Amino acid sequence: MGIIEKMRLDGKNIYVTGGARGIGKSVATAFMEAGANVAIVDVDIDEATKTAAELDAAHEGRSFAIKCDVTEPEQVDAMVAKVVDEFGGLDVAFNNAGICMNIPAEEMTPAQWAKVININLTGIFLTAQAAGKVMLRQGHGSIINTASMSAHIVNVPQPxxxxxxxxxxxIQLTKSLAIEWAKRGVRVNCISPGYIGTDLTLSSESLKPLIAQWNAMAPMGRLGKPEELQSICVYLAGDTSTFTTGSDFVVDGAFTAF
Ligand code: NAD
Structure with missing residues (x-):
């Protein structure tokens, strides 16, 4: 079997959180193009249902939507149970849901701070933990978490x-889980995208005025596109990355290279 064939995801069962739109939708599309079944998990069930219907109609694999808030442990457990029930197993978890708040530190309330940490960090822990339990029982699985180049540098000028x-x-959570589970068949990696053109960046009123500035700062002179994150995720999901765990993949057009 050639390398391209080995990279295919035929028959793999996957869920994608934040899958309704943006990076999640784009990577879910790539997973389905590669032959997988993909559950679209999101708090926005209307958009998730549309995305899943679109993917299900266009590809051989199955797709369906699940409403789940990744900060709610019971919803997360029920989501993973539903994926396993519908697909018969869970091979890959793409824990990708996230939000951004651009508020000066001295003005940020404890509730605003907690909201971001709960979705972006605790949400990844809860989903990785629930997926990990299933994968440890099976003895195999690949978990991909979405970090950001913001883990490596402080983006400016937005606070x-x-x-x-x-x-x-x-990133540290990813490495910790990778080490805990390394001998038990479960791999855990993360991606650190640079600025990507999605609703998170393009539809935020506070960020819109900054796009020209980011483009000027970017070595490639532009934002990335969601589809430019597809191949790294297909690689991490598949069977050609069996020695890859505990790694963080920066895909940022060299934004953090200087
Ligand atoms: P997006 O806003 O386009 O999509 C995020 C999705 O997550 C939405 O569909 C939203 O409904 C869902 N979501 C939000 N809170 C949720 C919750 N509690 N439970 C379940 N789903 C929830 O954003 P995007 O740009 O596609 O970002 C996806 C991930 O990539 C995020 O973790 C983000 O931080 C990260 N990221 C984005 C960029 C960028 O420039 N766009 C750069 C680096 C990292």
Missing amino acids: QCSYNASKAGV
Whole structure:
């Protein structure tokens, strides 16, 4: 079997959190193009249902939507149980849901701080833990978490201390789980995207005015596109990455290279 064939995901059962739109939707599309079954998990069930219907109609694998808030342990456990029940197992978890708040540190309330940390960091822990329990029982699985280049550098000029801290936490969480589970068949990696054109960046009124500035700062002179994160995730999900665990993959057009 050639390398491209080995990278296919035929028959793999996957869920994607934050799968309704943006990076999650794009990577879910790539997983389905590669032959997988993909559950679209999101708090926004209307958009998730549309995305799942679109993917289900266009590809051989199955897709369906699940409403789940990744900060709610019971909803997370029920989500993973539903994926296992519907698909018959769970091979890959893409824990990707996240939000950003751009608030000066001195003005941020404890509730605002907690919201970002709960979704971006605790949400990744809860989903990785629930997926990990199933994968440890099976003796195999690949978990991919979404961090950010904000884990590596402090983006300017927008103030986003809670976001930066949450994403730095995702990298250490990823490495910790990878080491705990390394001998038990479960791999855990994360991706650290640079600025990507999605609703998170393009539809935020506070961020819109900054896009020209980011483009000027970017070595490639532009934002990334969601589809530019597809291949790294397909690699991490599949069977050609069996020695890859505990790693963080920066995909940022060299933004953090200087
Ligand atoms: P997006 O806003 O386009 O999509 C995020 C999705 O997550 C939405 O569909 C939203 O409904 C869902 N979501 C939010 N809170 C949730 C919760 N509690 N439970 C379940 N789902 C929830 O964002 P995106 O740009 O596609 O970002 C996806 C991930 O990539 C995030 O973790 C983000 O921090 C990260 N990221 C984005 C960029 C970027 O520039 N866009 C860069 C680096 C990292």
